[in-house]
Amino acid sequence: MSEQTTGINAVKLDPNMAIRQVGDEPLKWLSPKDKPFHLAGFYWFEQDNKYRRLPAAPSASLPQQVNELANCTAGGQIRFQTNSSKLSIKVKLSGIGNMYHMAATGQCGFDCYIGEIGQQRYCSTTRFDHTKTEYESMLFELPTKRQQCITLYFPLYQGVEEIWIGVDPDAEVSEVPAYISDKRIVIYGTSITQGGCANRPGMAYPHILSRSIPLEFINLGFSGNGRGEPEVAKVISEIDNPALFVLDYEANVGTYERMEATLPEFIRILRSKHTTTPILVLSKIRNAAECFSTDAENRRHRMRHIQMEIVEQLRQSGDRHVHFLDGGDLLGEDFAECTVDGIHPTDLGFHRMAHHLLPVIQNLLTDVFETPNKQQY
Incomplete structure (x- = not known):
């Protein structure tokens, strides 16, 4: 008589593994394409309005594989300051997590760091269903409001079609200190x-x-x-x-x-x-x-x-x-x-x-x- 195995579901056994649900509290949703958010890592963004690492219409004919991989958002950053006690994001990806040797969080997720350059500290990573192309995830929920510099890192091995940033309805969002140079x-x-x-x-x-x-x-x-x-x-x-x-x-x-x-x-x-x-x-x-x-x-x-x-x-x-x-x-x-x-x-x-x-x-x-x-x- 053979035993039927269903596998171990660690997500059900350990609540720390579960996808964190976004609460019902209202949030103000903002686009990082607008001021005062600062996008870094996408040199051709102002030209093409796309989260893409090479121009949409390059001056030289690029190899097909390079042209496709340019849609992966590795290196992209969203930088801003806010006094919001909550921070969430809504994301629409170009595809799902599908790599056998790389965590979905690295392929398709966003990281949140808090602090100015040189003092940034890791805060959180998005939690999401890696079999879906759209998700909403809470990045932090603090007991009080305080002004902080935020850096969000884009996914490394997937494209991002849309992203929205959710903050408290009365939260202020402002520019971060500029880089020391435009180089x-x-x-x-x-x-x-x-x-x-x-x-x-x-x-x-x-x-x-x-x-x-x-x-x-x-x-x-x-x-x-x-x-x-x-x-x-x-x-x-x-x-x-x-x-x-x-x-x-x-x-x-x-x-x-x-x-x-x-x-x-x-x-x-x-x-x-x-x-x-x-x-x-x-x-x-x-x-x-x-x-x-x-x-x-x-x-x-x-x-x-x-x-x-x-x-x-x-x-x-x-x-x-x-x-x-x-x-x-x-x-x-x-x-x-x-x-x-x-x-x-x-x-x-x-x-x-x-x-x-x-x-x-x-x-x-x-x-x-x-x-x-x-x-x-």
């Missing part, structure tokens, strides 16, 4: 740059960095498709006032020959518009395969050497603003324990990446900071 940090790369596989949006390494560096960050990580195409470089070069370009695309480039061909050309295209902007070439992090395969380790070393040589050649030719950093050291000695699948970092991995990248990036921002900002996240 931007632009990070181009792979799924790891995009945020795969952070448990929640705020733990992607560009977001962790953004909580210490008071500049806008633009996340141009394209999962599986950071391949260094010149068409992509041309569109990226159109971003005004870059403080820094980070090129972190080795993991998707494929062959040694493709790295040798794409990296100099990518940098040349950026230089055609931005002659002295610092460019940081970042080789890829280590993965679990290197624990068991000398071929995998040797491949990474050769790819690293190719990038180092290209950067050195450019520097010898007079470009003193291009730099190289070995990404193989970012995760530490126990690098395999920092991934969810041997390749993509967990939150621990992203924390370590940001920890090691922060002082490097700060030291490259000498045109923004008279004295490098040494705040820690």
